Amino acid sequence: MLQHIIPASGLLFTLQNILWINIGVFIGAVFAAIPGLTVILCVILFLPVTYSMSAIPGMMFLLGIYCAGGYGGSVSAILINTPGTPHAAATMLDGHPMSKQGRTKAALKIALYASTFGGIFSALALLFLGPQVAKLAAQLGTPEYFMVCLFGLTIIAGVSGKSMIRGIIAACLGLLISCIGSDPMTSYDRFTFGINRLYLGLDLAVCLIGLFALVEIVSRAEDQPQEMHMDTRKMKDDGTITKDEYKRMVRPALLGSLIGVMVGIIPGTGASEASWFSYSQAKNMSKHKEEFGNGSVEGIAAAESANNAVTGATLIPLLTLGIPGDGTVAIMLSALMINGLNPGLSLFTTQGDIMYAIMLGLILVNVFMFIQGKLLTPLFAKVVSIPQEILTPIIVIFCFAGAYSVNKNYFDVAVALVFCVLAWILRKLDMPPVPILLGLVLGRMTETNFRRALLISNGSPKIFVSSVYCWAFIALIVLAVGTIIRGKIHDRKAQEKEE
């Protein structure tokens, strides 16, 4: 590891990288602070900007958005009792009551400190655990890789949305869409319907603009534009945090960071699950349970550290196995692959310096998030009240410009519109979009390993149960499916009891 650290530092500490980190952090915090705009939407919109960059500045920019998004969501949660992003909901429970007590700046500071702590903790976890998991991944062959893909898809389909069956249908749809274009093994065209442009397949970024960004615009039909004016002059407290409060933050922040890392490593789970789990654990372990829900320092620290500790951990399965931990990092995978960086052990051996630069960069991202948070929080707070009337067309223009700039043609804009219509129909049918995204991302990898394995075995499916690793993944899939089904039954029973 040490042999990579020094050259990686040389690659990382350039003016260009530091500039892109800061731009990413700023954009991420601003986007996440605005209720209704999500981090995933922000990453999709700005992904085309990274196409002209090399790997390190591109990834630094996207990681800046990703990490700062974790903190930015807490700003509106604390100020206006509306979480900017779903994973800031747990922060809101104590952040807003603390703000109402006249301690807005203190609440924002606690959220910032805990977010930074969680983020750096997970960046270190990535730095130390990533290469070890990659070594393990090197022992996997094609059948095992197919089982890994299947495991990732099963979990993601299971945890996304209310129904596991609907999740699997959505994942199948995503995988089917990934088949459009040339056959990865024979180069024959598939499902192109005579449209030559489809031979190259559908670009991931273009599909995502339709599936996640444009559909959000159409969903404006569901609500009235709200003006959430936050008078930042109300932030009159000096933001003092007492020594006792600092002491009380340590344990929940540490616990939250650990939970965030553990949850983040499992594909399909994310910052929301981590922050709620951490919040409830911190409450159970606290000596001041009565303060939870009424402006508890521990509550904010537990929730915020956990949701930012997920950021580095989700990159572990992404960089080592190519399985994205959540939807946002799935998009980052395309930023990596466009620069010829394919996940796995080879990434850590042949491109070790770049990989370590990215992992070290995550620490730097958190440092700059802290600095910007300290200096620019009043500005982020003002952003909360930008009217929807102005934001909506600007997002559409960004979406269209982004879709066009991927391949510099209007065909991609039309594809994005088609995906927008598809996403709207799926939304009406309560179909979760994340399994479709994962199907799109994992499609080629899953199919290639599936077919290669069958080619090796001359068509015999026995190859998928031929090694210890295969059996281990089958056991994991069965365990995961069992746990998900058990959880759903438990939820249903609890719901029936309530009724």
Next chain:
Amino acid sequence: MKDKMDRISARLREKQIRIPVDLTVGVVFFLVAAAVLLLMPSQVAISERDVVNGRAFPTLLMWVMMICCALLVGKEIYKIIKKRPIAYKTINLLVEVKALIIMAILVITYLLARTTDLFVVGAVFCAVAFLLYFRCKKPLYYVITVGMAVGIWAVFRFLLNVHF
């Protein structure tokens, strides 16, 4: 004009359609999977020498999809037989009409940009159309949004060298 639109929207708001969501998903995606399987021979060329050809993976996917759909439909039919409540989704007509208007704005923006081959034309239309959709009466908002639309085009055109 405003009063008339308000009256229409009030009427539409009251109109709701309830769809049995799981049954619909099951039937729709079963048909989609069946259609893909039927289209497969004409859409996926294969070589007879292939041990595992290009149809194998999509065929497997469509069978998984059909099994899942059958499970969904079977579960709902079982509920109906047992006289248990099935899952419904309420669709509001006003929301759908508004969604159609937004879709129309998006499509016209695309068509304007494409036919004129000048992205900024579509961008300005989009900015004004959305402000009208939101019934915005503040001139400052129009100035800001149109200015931003031109600004975004200029950044992509002159800084990122995207010629549109």
